[in-house]
Each structure stands twice: as C-alpha cells, then as structure tokens.
Amino acid sequence: MTMPRIGFAGMTHLGLVSAAGAAEKGFAVVAFDPGPGTAAALARGKFSVLEPELPELVQRNAPRLRFTAELSDLADCDVVYVAPDVPTDDLGQSDLAPLCRLLDSIEGALSDRAVTVILSQVPPAFTRGRWRADRALYYQVETLVFGRAVERTLNPERFIIGCADPAAPLPAAYGDYLARYGCPVLPMRFESAELAKISINMCLVASVSVANMMAELCERIGADWAEIMPSLRLDRRIGAYAYLSPGLGIAGGNLERDIATVFRLAERSGSDVGTAHAWVANSRHRRRWPLRLLHETVLSRDANAAIAVLGLAYKEDTASTKNSPALALLADLSPFAVRVYDPAVAASPEWHPNLAQAPSALAACEGVQAVAIMTPWREFRDIDPRALARRMAGNTVLDPYRMLDAAGCRAAGLEYATLGVT
Amino acid sequence: MVMLVNPTSKNTARTVVLGARGFIGGALTRRLEAEGASVLALGSGDIDLAAPEATERLVARLKPGDTVVFCACLTPDRGRDLATMMRNLAMGRNVAEAMVTAAVDYIVYLSSDAVYADDTARIASDTKAEPGTLYGAMHLAREVMLKASVKAPLGILRATLVYGTADTHNSYGPNRFRRMAEKDGKITLSGGGEEMRDHITISDLVEIVLRMLRQKTRGTLLGATGRSASFAEVAQLVATQFTPRAEIVNLPRQNPITHRHFDVTSTLAAFPEIAFTTLGVGIARVHAELLERR
Numbered sequence: 001m002t003m004p005r006i007g008f009a010g011m012t013h014l015g016l017v018s019a020a021g022a023a024e025k026g027f028a029v030v031a032f033d034p035g036p037g038t039a040a041a042l043a044r045g046k047f048s049v050l051e052p053e054l055p056e057l058v059q060r061n062a063p064r065l066r067f068t069a070e071l072s073d074l075a076d077c078d079v080v081y082v083a084p085d086v087p088t089d090d091l092g093q094s095d096l097a098p099l100c101r102l103l104d105s106i107e108g109a110l111s112d113r114a115v116t117v118i119l120s121q122v123p124p125a126f127t128r129g130r131w132r133a134d135r136a137l138y139y140q141v142e143t144l145v146f147g148r149a150v151e152r153t154l155n156p157e158r159f160i161i162g163c164a165d166p167a168a169p170l171p172a173a174y175g176d177y178l179a180r181y182g183c184p185v186l187p188m189r190f191e192s193a194e195l196a197k198i199s200i201n202m203c204l205v206a207s208v209s210v211a212n213m214m215a216e217l218c219e220r221i222g223a224d225w226a227e228i229m230p231s232l233r234l235d236r237r238i239g240a241y242a243y244l245s246p247g248l249g250i251a252g253g254n255l256e257r258d259i260a261t262v263f264r265l266a267e268r269s270g271s272d273v274g275t276a277h278a279w280v281a282n283s284r285h286r287r288r289w290p291l292r293l294l295h296e297t298v299l300s301r302d303a304n305a306a307i308a309v310l311g312l313a314y315k316e317d318t319a320s321t322k323n324s325p326a327l328a329l330l331a332d333l334s335p336f337a338v339r340v341y342d343p344a345v346a347a348s349p350e351w352h353p354n355l356a357q358a359p360s361a362l363a364a365c366e367g368v369q370a371v372a373i374m375t376p377w378r379e380f381r382d383i384d385p386r387a388l389a390r391r392m393a394g395n396t397v398l399d400p401y402r403m404l405d406a407a408g409c410r411a412a413g414l415e416y417a418t419l420g421v422t
Numbered sequence: 423m424v425m426l427v428n429p430t431s432k433n434t435a436r437t438v439v440l441g442a443r444g445f446i447g448g449a450l451t452r453r454l455e456a457e458g459a460s461v462l463a464l465g466s467g468d469i470d471l472a473a474p475e476a477t478e479r480l481v482a483r484l485k486p487g488d489t490v491v492f493c494a495c496l497t498p499d500r501g502r503d504l505a506t507m508m509r510n511l512a513m514g515r516n517v518a519e520a521m522v523t524a525a526v527d528y529i530v531y532l533s534s535d536a537v538y539a540d541d542t543a544r545i546a547s548d549t550k551a552e553p554g555t556l557y558g559a560m561h562l563a564r565e566v567m568l569k570a571s572v573k574a575p576l577g578i579l580r581a582t583l584v585y586g587t588a589d590t591h592n593s594y595g596p597n598r599f600r601r602m603a604e605k606d607g608k609i610t611l612s613g614g615g616e617e618m619r620d621h622i623t624i625s626d627l628v629e630i631v632l633r634m635l636r637q638k639t640r641g642t643l644l645g646a647t648g649r650s651a652s653f654a655e656v657a658q659l660v661a662t663q664f665t666p667r668a669e670i671v672n673l674p675r676q677n678p679i680t681h682r683h684f685d686v687t688s689t690l691a692a693f694p695e696i697a698f699t700t701l702g703v704g705i706a707r708v709h710a711e712l713l714e715r716r
Binding site for chain 2: 281284285288291292294295299300301303331332333334335336
C-alpha cells in the first residue's frame with residue numbers, strides 16, 4: 001500500500017503541531033503557509049508558537065516534513081488539512097474570512113482526487129455551506145490543548161469526522177491516514193461534528209464551573225476543595241481527567257467563543273440556555289477573586305501599596321493573554337503601583353498606568369505589599385517562600401493555582417491564600 | 423457594568439444636593455462643605471419637588487456645569503401607600519425634566535436595594551431588578567425616567583440598610599435596636615434574629631458618592647459593604663454598648679427567614695482603595711457620638 005501524502009495549509013499552532021504529528025506517524029507531509037517568510041522560518045527551526053516538545057518533534061521528522069510557501073506544492077497531496085486561525089472578537093464571534101480565503105486559494109491547486117479537511121473550528125452550518133458535490137470535503141474536530149498539543153495530536157482519543165453523508169465510506173486515502181492513529185473514528189453529519197466540538201467544550205465549562213462554585217463554598221465553610229477533588233476523580237461517572245481544578249473563570253477565547261455560539265443558536269431557535277448564562281456569571285465572579293482578597297488584605301488598608309503580579313498569560317506554556325485574569329486584575333489595580341513578571345509575555349503600558357516589568361519573579365516582588373501568582377508557570381513552583389518573604393515589604397501572597405507550599409509560606413511569615421480553602 | 427467617564431479624580435464645579443435635609447443628603451452636604459466644595463443644598467423647604475411648578479423652580483436654581491445628587495425621597499416610614507409612591511414619582515418626573523432643560527454635567531441618583539426581589543439572597547451589580555414593593559418599583563421607575571430622558575452621564579447608587587447618628591427612619595436594625603436598649607434596657611428580635619443583612623455606615627455611603635462625583639462614575643453601583651451579619655449579631659453589638667448590657671428578647675417570628683448578601687466587586691473595581699467600616703466599629707462610633715451630643 002502506498003502511504004497517502006498529507007498536506008497542511010496554515011502553519012498555525014494547530015496546523016504546525018498536526019503536520020509534525022502526521023510526519024511522526026510516517027507520512028510524507030507538505031506544510032504550506034502563504035505568509036511571507038513563515039515557511040522559511042519554520043524550515044530553519046524558528047517557531048512563533050510556544051509548545052513543549054514541538055521543536056524536537058519537528059526536528060526528528062525533518063526528512064518527511066517539507067515547509068513551503070508555494071501553493072502548487074500541495075498538488076500531489078491526497079489529503080489536505082486546512083487549519084488557519086479563526087480569530088474571535090470580544091463578543092466571541094468568529095471571523096471566518098481568513099479560513100474562506102485559504103479554502104478558495106487552495107481549491108484550484110489541489111488535484112481532483114484530493115480530500116479537503118477543515119481542521120479549524122467552525123460554527124454549525126459552515127461546512128455544509130462550503131460543500132459541493134464534485135469535491136470531497138470533510139470537517140474534522142480538533143481538540144488542541146495549548147501546552148499538551150504534541151501528546152494529544154500523537155495519541156488522540158478519537159477522530160470526530162463531519163461528513164456530507166455519514167453513511168458513505170470515507171475516501172481510502174483519508175481512511176488510511178486516520179487508521180494509522182489507532183483510535184476510534186466517528187463519522188457523523190457536518191452539523192453534528194460542528195456541534196460535537198462545542199458540546200465537548202460545554203462539558204469542560206460545566207465541570208470547571210462546578211469546581212469554581214464548590215471551591216468558593218469551601219472557602220466560606222472551612223472545607224478544602226483539594227481534599228474533595230480526588231474523591232470525584234475516582235468516581236467513574238466523573239473521571240480521572242475531568243476539569244476539576246478551580247481557576248479564575250473561563251479564559252483563552254475558545255470556550256468563550258463556543259458559549260457565544262450556543263447563545264446565538266439558542267436566540268435563533270428559542271432553546272433554553274439559562275445554565276450557560278449562569279456559567280458566564282460565575283466565571284466573571286471568580287475572575288475577581290484576587291481583587292476581592294487584595295482589597296480586604298492590602299488595598300483598603302494601604303493607599304500606597306505596590307503589588308507584584310506574577311504571570312500574564314491566560315495559562316502556562318503560552319504567550320496568549322486572551323481574557324487573561326492577570327490582565328483583568330491589572331485593570332482593577334490602576335491606582336496602585338504594579339510590578340509584573342512573565343516568562344513569555346512582554347507587558348504593555350496600555351494595561352496599567354504604573355507598570356514595571358521585572359526580569360525575574362523574585363525581582364518583581366521586591367518591596368511589594370502583596371504578590372498575586374496569576375499564571376501557573378512551572379518555574380513559579382521553585383520560588384522559595386523564605387526568599388520571597390525577604391524581598392517583600394508586606395506579607396500577602398495570593399496563589400490561586402497552589403504553586404507554592406502553603407505551610408512553607410506560613411512558616412516564612414507570609415499570609416497565604418489560595419482557591420478552594422479558607 | 424461600571425464605566426469611568428473621567429478616570430482622573432477632580433472636584434466638579436458645584437454640587438447640587440436634592441433632599442439635603444434628609445439623613446443621606448444632609449450627611450453628604452456636610453461632608454462636601456467640610457471639604458470646601460461648592461454646594462447648593464436644597465431641601466423640601468426650599469423647593470417642593472413634587473409640586474407642579476418644581477421643574478421651573480429647580481431649573482432657575484441650576485447652573486450649567488452643575489453636578490446633581492438626587493437623594494430626595496419619601497421613605498417607607500413616611501408612607502407605603504400609592505399616594506406616597508405617586509408623590510415620589512412626581513418628584514422623579516420633575517427632576518428628570520429639569521435635568522433635560524438645565525445643562526447639568528453629571529447626575530447621581532440615590533436608589534435603593536428595594537429594586538431587587540425581597541428573596542434575593544445574593545445581589546451583584548448585574549442582578550436583575552425585580553421590585554416586590556411600591557417603594558422598590560418607584561425607585562426603579564425613577565432610575566428608568568432619568569436614563570430615558572437625561573443626556574448627562576448618570577450614576578445610580580442602590581443603597582442597602584444605612585445607619586448613623588442622624589438617622590431618623592427607625593427601621594429594624596442598629597438604629598432601632600439602640601433606641602430600644604436606651605428606652606427599655608432590652609432589644610426585641612423577631613425569632614432568633616437569624617436573617618443576614620448588610621449594614622453600611624452613612625459615612626461609608628457618602629464616601630462612595632464622593633468618589634462617584636470625582637470620577638463621574640456611570641452605571642449602577644451597590645451601596646453596601648459586601649459583608650452581611652445576622653440581626654442577632656447586630657443586636658449583640660448594640661447591647662454591649664450599654665452598661666448594664668441590654669437584654670435581648672426573642673419574640674415569635676412573624677415572617678420566614680430571608681438573607682441578603684451583596685457582591686460589591688464592581689465597587690471595588692471602580693474604587694479599589696475604598697475601605698468599609700466594620701459593623702462593630704460603626705455601632706460603637708454611633709453610640710459614642712450620641713453620648714457626646716448629650
């Protein structure tokens with residue numbers, strides 16, 4: 001059997017990780033991006049995305065992975081994935097224009113037998129709108145997780161495939177490619193696949209909303225959510241990988257986009273989505289946990305307080321600050337001096353009128369009354385509470401993600417607060 | 423949703439206080455005057471805001487660039503009936519019409535947490551108003567009147583239970599408990615006094631208004647501290663001010679227990695340096711001030 005040749009159009013985080021994953025599975029891969037210099041930079045090993053293990057994955061598969069800016073290089077591909085970023089605005093609305101442009105431009109370059117697969121997330125009805133009887137078009141659900149993208153692309157739980165007709169067999173090349181991953185393949189109609197992706201995200205939001213709601217109750221009644229969590233994970237109806245870690249609301253943009261899509265679909269159809277409105281309200285409420293605590297411990301007592309904010313990205317291992325709780329906190333702290341540190345994000349003066357960026361976490365804490373660890377970067381685990389206490393002028397430490405050892409902090413004389421426990 | 427029109431603090435040219443002889447309007451007026459601010463204090467003796475000629479008379483007193491704080495209101499102790507509501511609505515209409523004619527710069531409307539349903543246990547700035555009383559419906563109607571007709575930026579402050587030395591309203595809470603203790607040596611509570619409520623001192627409420635005036639805060643804020651205590655705790659705190667300590671008597675409960683908590687995060691986001699007086703300190707302060715006055 002000849003192995004199908006796989007193309008990827010759009011060297012985004014999703015496109016690049018997926019292309020490298022396909023090469024790792026032994027396929028010859030053409031990785032196309034029309035952006036000036038993008039393909040050339042990737043060929044030199046220069047990545048604009050931050051993803052653990054990705055550079056090694058690309059390097060190891062270099063012989064099978066051809067980066068190109070030439071559309072015609074996709075001509076001999078059997079299956080071409082289209083994976084540009086679909087940007088969202090502040091209301092969670094998707095801008096599908098870049099995706100449509102890329103689909104239009106590759107259409108003429110592909111052979112008649114080629115299968116086109118949309119890998120970017122699209123709202124329900126989009127794929128049906130692009131489908132034509134004379135071209136093989138599919139929509140494949142992506143479940144990229146920033147920071148764990150390599151592992152997930154090499155070992156997917158399943159493939160969810162949106163089809164014009166789910167009863168018809170998949171084209172051989174596409175079927176062979178998917179089979180290589182050794183996981184279940186679930187063909188379904190386009191609309192189901194598009195809504196499956198949204199359904200997955202709604203389940204994640206629901207779990208994390210339960211965690212956030214119960215964590216606050218724990219804080220108020222003297223329970224500890226960290227003690228409760230393992231008992232939920234051992235419950236088969238909930239599961240070991242459930243999203244149960246409490247956080248500062250929903251961030252990153254993807255979950256917000258899907259909630260916005262659910263609201264739009266429901267407005268048009270009259271469905272009841274009151275539950276999702278409650279998730280959003282709870283998310284907004286929990287996002288302000290650091291402000292409420294800082295107000296109580298420092299801001300209401302010291303008008304000249306300086307605050308250190310460690311971490312600006314919306315989560316670790318990414319430079320994305322989309323809906324980041326850290327930025328929300330900065331906006332709320334405008335009368336106070338703020339010192340920030342993030343290993344991947346450069347602070348922007350637009351975020352705060354009195355902002356200083358420090359070269360390290362400890363340097364940011366020099367002389368401050370309070371420290372808020374707003375992103376769970378791994379390196380923050382190495383902060384020595386005694387060194388922190390020596391650097392700070394005050395002693396308030398907000399550590400929502402439990403990066404530091406609570407007992408060690410208290411032993412060092414720090415007032416330590418985290419999510420889910422008093 | 424709170425928006426700052428003018429994020430840099432500065433005092434406005436002149437503040438006109440409507441309802442300046444009342445508990446809240448009076449405290450605000452005294453505080454503004456103590457700061458040396460220019461104030462026009464108007465009480466019902468100056469202009470009867472419910473009278474048909476009120477709009478004209480108010481317009482005659484206003485200057486372009488004025489800031490107006492609208493505190494004038496007949497509170498439930500002055501009547502819970504339709505006639506009281508209609509007088510309050512007439513005031514609302516007249517003031518709104520005067521605001522349209524006069525080129526005022528900014529308006530603060532002092533509203534009430536009565537705009538929320540009585541059984542709402544947790545109130546945040548985005549909680550939907552759903553008044554269950556004429557008084558609450560009146561405040562909501564006045565808010566809507568001002569929003570619909572006035573072009574100047576509008577800040578609405580929905581105040582919860584306010585207490586302080588000059589309070590005359592005698593509603594169930596710290597002020598009435600103190601009067602009971604002083605008069606009879608005992609405080610009577612409905613049931614065990616289990617209901618949780620948020621009590622804000624008049625000086626803290628005035629602090630919020632002052633910040634709104636400085637920053638021209640638009641939108642709806644909550645006049646609350648974010649910390650609720652049971653009436654039993656309030657009664658204990660009041661009782662301990664007296665020597666001998668006042669007795670607390672529990673009478674059979676007439677109404678089911680309801681609680682009320684406020685999430686004041688949007689106030690903290692707008693004014694992160696604001697500090698609220700704790701209930702113990704506030705009650706002790708009122709007691710000391712009243713003793714001093716004797």
